[in-house]
Amino acid sequence: MLSCARHGFDINQLCAEYRALRAVVFRLWLDEGGAEPPALDDIVRFNEAIDQALTESVSFFSSQVDRSRNLLLGMLGHDMRSPLHTIQMTAHQLAKLDDGQQVSAAAARLIRSGARMQALLDDMLDFSRTKLGLGIRVAPAPVDVAALVADELEQLRVAHGTQSVELDVAGDTRALCDGRRIQQMLGNFVGNAIKYGEPTAAVEVTVTGGNGEISIAVRNRGPAIPPSVLRRVFEPLERGPGAETRPGSEDSLGLGLYIAREIAHAHGGEVAARSDESETVFTVRLPRGAGDVREDPPHQH
Structure with a gap:
């Protein structure tokens, strides 16, 4: 065949x-x-x-x-x-x-x-x-996740103009991970929050260092994601309600949240999403140590 x-x-x-x-x-x-x-x-x-x-x-x-x-x-x-x-x-x-x-x-x-x-x-x-x-390639190295997040948010503020993005940090946020990939993952989550959230309400990002893991939460106000959409929100080529009419939709393939999930998985982490009438929250949990991280294989030419 x-x-x-x-x-x-x-x-x-x-x-x-x-x-x-x-x-x-x-x-x-x-x-x-x-x-x-x-x-x-x-x-x-x-x-x-x-x-x-x-x-x-x-x-x-x-x-x-x-x-x-x-x-x-x-x-x-x-x-x-x-x-x-x-x-x-x-x-x-x-x-x-x-x-x-x-x-x-x-x-x-x-x-x-x-x-x-x-x-x-x-x-x-x-x-x-x-x-x-x-799988997604990652090159883990010792980093401060909070510092990576702060740097990425600064660039996102410049790119999105008047949209307010706030950061709150708690605990020890040092970990072994791929800094560039973590910023890519965060950019996808925050970009999604800006696109679908209430324009006048701030997007809130929280980085928390816990026992053996780092968690990142991205929170926005705005319409709730319907349960039928929420169940498959991390699947490829899925886009939220009314995505075609939103500004910047032509720059999206509907892969952002899927790739964010795959980046978390490449680090041995997990993602979750919840949404109701008050807020929508995407949460990432990443292991702190090297043993749970899939390293980037050597490049072949």
Whole structure:
């Protein structure tokens, strides 16, 4: 069946092959039997065998098609990195030139567009890795999680202008984790809170160092997430109610919360969400120690 996928067959053509096989075998069976019809038990067993083979073939065929698709996305994303990096470097060089207001404004637009493209590309590559069973790469190192969170929130405040984002820290927040990934995870949670929360209410971020773990909670006011949506909120390509009409929706693939969950899992952690009429809270719990963290494998060239 793998050869069918390689030669461009689709699932309908695959099923048609089995229908043709069933019909041919029955015709030959009747021709061999002459006037005497085949035994009913034999017909039942033959149909069961064909149905089982068809089920297994469809499952295998679909898994191979999905794998090929994810490999293609991974290769495409990898090959896009170099030209995108060149665009971003050129934009930053233009921004440093003292060559008039128009050039500076154009460079700023290039930088913003490049950053959006980079975020979408990173999400696509992370999604492909998880679907291929490779998981999110992490490179753990000793860090202060509260300091990482404070730095990321400062950048988010600049990006989102007037939206208020508050930080509260308690306890020892030192841990062994991938700082860049923790900031990516937090950015996804806070970006989601800003997008769907009440614009006039502050987004509250709490970092707490506990016994053997660090917890991060992102809280926003606004409409409650419906239970049917909340149950699958961490699934890929899921977006909240009215997402298509919200500002910035064109920059989202609906992968942010899914990737945030996978980053937590890569660190041996867990995520949870709850929502009611008063607030929506996303919580991450991360182990403090090195033993529970999956390290980044060596890069291969």
